[in-house]
Amino acid sequence: MSKNDSIKKTLDDVRRRCDVEARLRVDPGGVLHRYDDPLDREIVGLVAACIAFGNVKTIRSKLEDALVRIGPRPAESCGPAALIKRMRGWKHRVFLGEDIAKLVIGARLVQARHGSLGARFKIDWDETQNLKESLARFVDAIRDAGKLHALVSGRRGPAHLLGDPRAGSACKRLMLYLRWMVRPADGIDFGQWPISPSILLLPVDTHIHKLSRNLGFTRRHDLSWKTAEEIAAALAVFDPKDPAKYDFALCHMGMLQRCPSRRDAARCEGCGVQPVCVHWR
Ligand code: SF4
Structure with a gap:
């Protein structure tokens, strides 16, 4: 051989x-399987991936807490002001609840403009045919819509929430998100974005x-x-x-x-x- x-x-x-089922019970990605609507799922996936720093158990429990606050339909539950209020007191590493609220608000705005986050990513991919650049543009769109810039608050958290593909790092959290959204539905990932998994x-x-x-x-x-x-x-x-x-x-x-x-x-x-x-x- x-x-x-x-x-x-x-x-x-x-x-x-x-043992996929057992592993999904502890993996942050397992939470996505509770959501039937792809619009909710792509927002939950974005939040889950963006806070995926450190111990898996802690990430999962912080994610569960954030999702209770966000509400049962992350793509539409409560308006921006109420969301920021509900997220007050949430914290994970350098990220505060306000950062997660802005992330969700930015993602919802991109969904409203393009139909879904996947549709927006597809536009960026079709224009560039380049993973790094299309991901960077996708991140820019959410960051701008959610006003997730470091200088707005003077803290690292808001800017750090979404990785920066242009900076040359491996962008682990963004790749995890793409894997969930792009890889074929197999009980782990969802294959809900119209992108070939060969680019991942x-x-x-x-x-x-x-x-x-x-x-x-x-x-x-x-x-x-x-x-x-x-x-x-x-x-x-x-x-x-x-x-x-x-x-x-x-x-x-x-x-x-x-x-x-x-x-x-x-x-x-x-x-x-x-x-x-x-x-x-
Ligand atoms: S060195 Fe690491 S990867 Fe290699 S056999 Fe040992 S545990 Fe496995």
Whole structure:
């Protein structure tokens, strides 16, 4: 069996063994499955992705709190002033409730102008045929509509809520959002935006980056856009139409938190990708 065949078989095994329902119960993305209306879902997904910093349990509980305050129909529950009032007292890292309210208000305005956030992203994609630029324009549209600029408040939170693709980082949170919206509906993601999943990059955080280096997908040391492109290109060898399909299973492998990135029999025991890890080949 060739090296690529072995890696593909191992990745497919990890994907097949993933207990999706159990993982969705803790993953912030699991919350999206409660919403039937795609307009609500794309707003909930945006909020969930934008606050996806740090511990998964904390993110999930902060998200649940925010969604109770926002109301049962995030695309239309309560007006801007009431929303800002309801979000008062909410906080997660550098983000305050007011920032989330502005994010939702901006997203609703973009929905009102274009029909949906997905329709707006499609315009940006059709015009640029470039993921970084189309995502940057999409972010600009929501940021401007919601007045999410640092100088407005003098705090980092508002500007930091939406990543900046032009700055060259891997934009993990925005990629997570795109994965939810663009990847085909498979019980994890929703495939609700009219965009080909072949353009997606993985949401690369420190764990996925480390794992990607251990699998030989990249040798780069930074969490940059370029690194995310290299990882996606390596995964596209196994499925060019859907390179991000392995992301959910890989980031829920459980091993990632304790991966030593070296040959360590005790700590590597049970790791799903051990057969193709560069430290064990
Ligand atoms: S086999 Fe060990 S070093 Fe390799 S990815 Fe798994 S936990 Fe990390």
